Amino acid sequence: MAMVYFVSSSERKLEDMVHAWQDGPTPLRLLLLDVPEVLSSDLDTVVREKAIAAYRVALVPLFVEHGGLFIEHLNGFPGPLVKPFWERLQDRICSLIPPGLSRAARVVQKVCYCDGRTLRVYTGTVPGEIACERRGECGADWEPMFVPAGHTRTLGQMPRDERLRCSASAEALRAFRCDIGL
Structure with a gap:
C-alpha cells in the first residue's frame, strides 16, 4: 500500500494517532486540516462525509476518525453530536x-479510509460509564468523565499509553491496519 495520511484539525488527535501508529512498517503522514463535519446522529454518515471532504482537499490516500459518546440514560445521546454537546455543557x-x-455509556470511534475510489469504515467500541464528576487533566473534552469498563480511572486520569490501550480509536485503527496489511 502507498503512503497513507491521517487528517485531523486536532493536534492532540494527530499526536495520539502517531503514537498508536509507531510500530507500523511505514511512517504515518499527517495533515492538519479543518474539514467540515456534517451534523448527523448516524456516526457512519459523519465519518464517511468527513473522509470524502478531506480527500477532495488533499487528493491523497487518507483516513479520518470521528467518534461518539452514547449515554444510556440519555437514550444514546449525544452520540456523534458529542462536540456541540460538550461545547455547551462541558463538566455538567x-x-x-x-x-x-x-451511568452506563459507550464510546464508539470510526476510522474511514478514502483513496478516491475506495471508502471503508472501521469501528472500535469501548463500554464504560460516566463518572460522577470530572477526574483528571489528560485527554480531550469529555474523556475526564468516561471510565472504561474494567478500570477505576477516567480516560483523563490515564497516561497516553494506558489511555490508547483501552481506546475505541486504537481499536478502529488496528482493524484498519489489519485490513490494509500495515
Whole structure:
C-alpha cells in the first residue's frame, strides 16, 4: 500500500494517532486540516462525509476518525453530536444523570479510509460509564468523565499509553491496519 495520511484539525488527535501508529512498517503522514463535519446522529454518515471532504482537499490516500459518546440514560445521546454537546455543557455532563440511575455509556470511534475510489469504515467500541464528576487533566473534552469498563480511572486520569490501550480509536485503527496489511 502507498503512503497513507491521517487528517485531523486536532493536534492532540494527530499526536495520539502517531503514537498508536509507531510500530507500523511505514511512517504515518499527517495533515492538519479543518474539514467540515456534517451534523448527523448516524456516526457512519459523519465519518464517511468527513473522509470524502478531506480527500477532495488533499487528493491523497487518507483516513479520518470521528467518534461518539452514547449515554444510556440519555437514550444514546449525544452520540456523534458529542462536540456541540460538550461545547455547551462541558463538566455538567456528569450531573445529567441523577443519583441511583445507570451511568452506563459507550464510546464508539470510526476510522474511514478514502483513496478516491475506495471508502471503508472501521469501528472500535469501548463500554464504560460516566463518572460522577470530572477526574483528571489528560485527554480531550469529555474523556475526564468516561471510565472504561474494567478500570477505576477516567480516560483523563490515564497516561497516553494506558489511555490508547483501552481506546475505541486504537481499536478502529488496528482493524484498519489489519485490513490494509500495515
